[in-house]
Structure formats: structure tokens, C-alpha cells
Amino acid sequence: MDSTPLHIGYACINLSLQANKITTNRGMVKKTFTEKGIAYASELALKNVRDLLTIVDWNLEHGFQLFRISSDLFPWASEYRIATLPDFAEIRETLEEIGARPIRLTMHPGPFNHLAGQGKVLENTIKDLEYQSDVFDLMGLKPSHWNKINIHAGGTYGDKAATLARFAKNFSLLSENLRARLTVENDDRPSLYTVTDLVSLYEAIGTPIVFDYFHHSLNPGSQTEEEAFLTAYNTWDVRPVFHYSDSRQEYEDPKARREAHADWLYSAVNTYGREVDIVFESKMKELSILRLRGETIEVVPK
């Protein structure tokens, strides 16, 4: 196992900086949004975006050239256009600065996105995904799978094939830039989508498959890890980003649900001699990777 991922990263939260209140997840409940409106949303978004720049720079200083950014940078983003925010000028400036950094940024919008959905569900999905793509546009990033916007296929509605066909049909409703960025990931439960299930989607609309090692182990379908890895690998037109985490049940708590991710990382990643970037989805975030490297870092507020 001599092949090291070229870029490694983690998802959304930097625990070292969060200890000093540097975070990109500021939001508000519905009541507050109703009371304070987009002025407050703008204020929170600007703070989130500024802290994202700090996190990106921390990452570069610590050898992380890949980072999944939060999909909650802009609270209640579905209710306004980013360009209408009072702090838009500063927000855009900061996003441009982030986009110019030598780091690969990705997104993983939430589980409410169902591109195969209908009516309101589909409407909300398109709105959310387009907003995420707008953020990458504002960063000045050329649309490609290098900066993936990754989602799951969603529910099955009792019929996987028909649902994937609807997903493919609705894909044509998306903007060109979003279509160029969208990827899909294999699911962790046997009722949902395996890598081979997603191949038909790739054949129909060219969306690369994000291989999640842990999900595959829980829902392998008919493929071995190597087969699924290579199947997914071959759907990419740039270096793939794959996801890795260890099982909480296996390594930390026998009573944990089988889908639960471990806090830390335990086993080595086999990339089968291929060049891939890896997002580690361990609960202890960057700390679990630093620990693997034999580095430690104090997480205490300054």
C-alpha cells in the first residue's frame, strides 16, 4: 500500500480553530430570520466567509490542500440572492480571495436535496444546488468536477431505476455550471444506491461517482472494494475525490449503529495504485489526520 493520496482533507469543521470561535456554520432559527431578515443573514454570512478564509489558510499551513466547505455558509440562502446582501461587496471580495488559494474546495449539500423528487421537493433541491454553485462562481472557480458539488441520489421511491431516470431528466433543468460540478456518491444502506447502481446515471448524464469506502463496506452490492473503486475511478474526468472513514462500531463502540463514523482513523487507505484525493470523514476532523501523521496540536481557546 505505497500509494499515498495526493491531496487529503476533511469536512466542514476545523476543531483547532473552532476552539477560538472560528467557524463557518453560523446560522439562525426561522423565528430569528423572520425577525431580523437578510441584514442579519448578511452579517452572519460575512463572518462565515471570513472565517473560511482563515480555515483555508490554516489548512495550507498544515499541509491540507483539499477541504470540503460547509453548505451552510449563507443562512437561509434559499430566501434571497447572495448579490442582494448588504455586505455583498466584502463577501465577494473574500470569496475571490478564497478561490485564488492553492487548495481544492468541494461541497456536499444536505440530505434534503432530491434531484429525483417532484414538485416542491425538486424546486427546493434546484434552488439549494444552484446557490452552492453560485458560491463557487463567486470564488472565480472554473466549473468542473475539480470543485465537486456532491450529493446522494436520494430516496428510491420504491423503484431505483425509475428514480435514477427521473434524476437524469431533472439534471437537464440545472445550470451549465452546476451540471459541470455535480457528482453522486454511493449510499451506506442496501436499500439505496451502490456504485454499480450509479453507473447508469453516469452513462446517461456523465456525473462522476464519488466512491465512499465505508459506505461500500456496508452496501457493497456485487462488487469487491477494488472493483467498486475502479468502477467509480473510471467515471472521472479529473483526479477523483473519494471519501474515507472508519467504523465506530468496529473500532470505538460495539453498540454504535453500523453506519456511524468513528471519531478517529485506524486503517490505511488502499488507492489501488491510482491517484485520488481523499476527504476523511472522521468526527475528530483535522485532529485525526494530524494524529495519523504523528503530530499533535493543542485545542484550547486562546
Next chain:
DNA sequence: CGCGGTCAAGCTCTG
């Protein structure tokens, strides 16, 4: 200022 109840969205599974 720290604590705990509460929180947009959709689907699936668990208890």
C-alpha cells in the same frame, strides 16, 4: 455566561 430544549427542508430505518 453556561445550560438545555429546540430547530427549514425529505427520505429511510429503528425502537
Next chain:
DNA sequence: CAGAGCTTGACCGCG
């Protein structure tokens, strides 16, 4: 049949 969990806990009112 209500609630947890998902990708990632965080907000906010109360004492």
C-alpha cells in the same frame, strides 16, 4: 408511528 440520523451541531431563551 414518532423520532433519529443524515453532511456538519448550533441557536437562543432562560436562569
